[in-house]
Amino acid sequence: MRIARFAHPSGMSFGVVEGEPGALTVAQIEGHPFGQLVFTGERWALPDVRLLSPILPSKVVGVGRNYAAHAAELGNEVPTEPLLFLKPSTTVIGPADAIRLPLQSSQVEHEAELAVVINARGAREVSRERALDSVFGYTVANDVTARDLQKKDPQWTRAKGFDSFCPLGPWIDTDVDPSDLRVTAQVDGELRQDGRTSQFVFDVATLVSYISHVMTLLPGDVILTGTPAGVGPLAAGQSVTVEVEGLGSLTNPVVAHD
Numbered sequence: 159m160r161i162a163r164f165a166h167p168s169g170m171s172f173g174v175v176e177g178e179p180g181a182l183t184v185a186q187i188e189g190h191p192f193g194q195l196v197f198t199g200e201r202w203a204l205p206d207v208r209l210l211s212p213i214l215p216s217k218v219v220g221v222g223r224n225y226a227a228h229a230a231e232l233g234n235e236v237p238t239e240p241l242l243f244l245k246p247s248t249t250v251i252g253p254a255d256a257i258r259l260p261l262q263s264s265q266v267e268h269e270a271e272l273a274v275v276i277n278a279r280g281a282r283e284v285s286r287e288r289a290l291d292s293v294f295g296y297t298v299a300n301d302v303t304a305r306d307l308q309k310k311d312p313q314w315t316r317a318k319g320f321d322s323f324c325p326l327g328p329w330i331d332t333d334v335d336p337s338d339l340r341v342t343a344q345v346d347g348e349l350r351q352d353g354r355t356s357q358f359v360f361d362v363a364t365l366v367s368y369i370s371h372v373m374t375l376l377p378g379d380v381i382l383t384g385t386p387a388g389v390g391p392l393a394a395g396q397s398v399t400v401e402v403e404g405l406g407s408l409t410n411p412v413v414a415h416d
Contacts, residue, residue, distance in 0.1 A: 161191045161295065162329040163252075165208040166200075175204065175329050191330075192278035192294070192377055211252035211326045212297055213275055215380040218245040218324055219369050220301055222314070224359050224384025231387045240360050240368045243314045245301070245382075249324035256413045258322045259394055263304035266392050266412075269385035270343035270351045270400040273299035274362055275330050276379045281370040289366035292375065295332035298408040300325040300343070300400045301382050302392075325400070326380065327408045336362045340403040341386055346396050353386025 160175035162184055172191045173184040182204040188196040222241040223229040229236050251257070259266050277294035284292055301324065308317035336355055343351035360368070365381055375381075392398060394414040401407040 159332045160329045161212060161332065163210045163212050165210060166202055166206075170210065209253045209328050211250050212328070212330045213326070213378045213380065214250065215247055215275075215378050216376045217247065218249065218380045218382060219243075219373075219375075220245055220318060220382040221360070221365055221384045225353055225357050225386045226359060227353070227357070227387035228385055228389065231389070236359055240365055242369065242372065243318055245318050245324050248321050249319060251322050251325050251410070253325070253327040253408055253410070255325065255410060256322065257300075257302055257325065257392065257398070257410050258320070258416070259392070259412065259414055260304065260320045261415050262316075263307050265304065265306040267303050267305045267389045268343050268345065268350065268392055268398045268400070269301035269303055269389055270341050270402075271299040271301050271382045271385050272336060272339060272341055272355055272402050272405075273297045273326060274336070274366065274381040274383060276366075276375045276377060276381075278377045280377055280379075281366055281375040284367055284370045286363050286367040289363040289370070292366060292370070293362070294377075295330040296334045296336055296402070296405060297326055297330045298328070298400050298402045298405050299380070299382050300398065300408065300410065301385060303389075305389075324382075325408055325410045328406045331405050334404050339405070340401075342401050343388065344399045344401075345390065345392065350390050351386050351388035353388075355383070357386065358384065
């Protein structure tokens with residue numbers, strides 16, 4: 159099932175995306191998608207609505223260096239346990255929303271990622287064996303990073319935390335196996351990143367369990383699972399597209415700070 163959050167003539171709603179490419183529709187549901195879905199009877203063709211970030215998390219938990227090749231390209235060792243950081247909820251934007259380049263950085267880069275969305279039960283100190291029971295579904299993410307600030311600061315809050323630095327979308331898919339999916343990033347049609355989730359240092363179940371022993375994961379919280387090698391700079395006027403196999407693509411323009 160594909161769950162989207164969207165703007166339509168009557169406001170904003172969650173809905174279920176149905177159909178095949180070229181003929182997709184979104185069927186509105188009542189309230190939040192956690193729990194039993196109740197359809198309102200309203201339905202729109204997907205081009206007639208505006209997709210928003212599919213969820214508004216209380217927090218976004220990032221995982222650094224979860225691909226060995228990405229750790230190597232930045233001259234870092236592969237961590238022996240998951241390397242965590244946080245992105246504030248204000249980083250989250252949706253499909254087609256602009257990534258805004260901050261004045262403080264001259265080296266903003268894309269990071270294509272698979273994102274995990276936590277379900278209604280949340281996760282607190284869950285075992286690895288039970289961790290996937292707390293997963294609602296998966297979506298596409300771009301962990302936009304001010305690389306020069308990341309290298310300068312002893313921690314990554316500033317480098318990862320600017321407004322618009324966490325595009326999510328186009329929807330949440332609840333029926334995807336995350337174990338071996340292709341993850342790519344293109345900038346103006348040029349392929350920059352190309353990896354597979356089978357290359358993770360720590361798989362999804364390990365990450366959910368590990369993080370839940372540090373902090374309680376609330377319903378709708380998002381985990382970014384790490385990025386493959388090939389990260390590179392973004393410039394105003396460019397467009398970046400992140401795609402995860404089976405989940406669709408997420409495109410965002412890049413604009414200068416206004």
